Amino acid sequence: MSHLRIRKFNTRDAYPEQQLDNDVCMAVRAGNTVYLRGQTAMDLDGKIVGIGDAAAQTENAMKCAKILLEEAGATLQDIVKITIYITDRAYREAVYRVVGKWLKGVFPVSTGIIVQGLAKPEYLMEIDIIAEIPADRG
Template sequence: MPHTRLRKFNTRDTYPDQALDNDLCQAVVANGTVYLRGQVGTDFDGNLVGRDDPAAQTDQAMRNVETLLTEAGARLEDIVKITIFITRREDREPVYRTVGKWLKGVYPVSTGLMVAGLAKEEWLMEIDVIAVIPQED
């Protein structure tokens, strides 16, 4: 199989208050590249960390990123691209400061977007990550 899919789930479980039925996963590894689902301030059991606290939500999202990359055979240092979605302009600094702590010395390319909202109202930010698994010599 050319792609490895990690932590499969269905949206009817993730969003029980919405009429959804989509088969998704948290990460896909394809040809040495890791594509992560957008990560938010919830743990993998669906518990929100840091209600109305953008730094705490970002810290949880980055913990999720680190866990998923490890499961895929990569590390934070292997991140090449991040996209950050923020719902409130005043949260930009705490979100970026927190991401910066996690990615100090990594130097990925980055895109930041202000958005009207995310899938759940309590989510203040979301980070989308692409990483490349290092090749063994």
């Protein structure tokens, strides 16, 4: 297997209010490395969860990440790198508490960035995840 593309979609479906036409997917497994699309308040059915609630959006993002990792043959324990984007420093504690709960004992490297905005104005946070499946499980 070179690249396994999981849950392919077109951006025109996810962002109908924008004039986009990009073929992308929610996860890519390249060898034993898994790359996830940035996880947000959008659930796997395209519905926005937790409007105005950074913690609820993060719960959704982590739930979706777990599902996508499992579909790629990985687990939360395989996460090696996370990048967390928040639209306001005030959301940091709520977001990091939720991520910390989901990744207790995992110890990934982490980068946090405060941004002016994300793909939809309702999004308060986004998490980018890379996982590495151990060779004995790959």
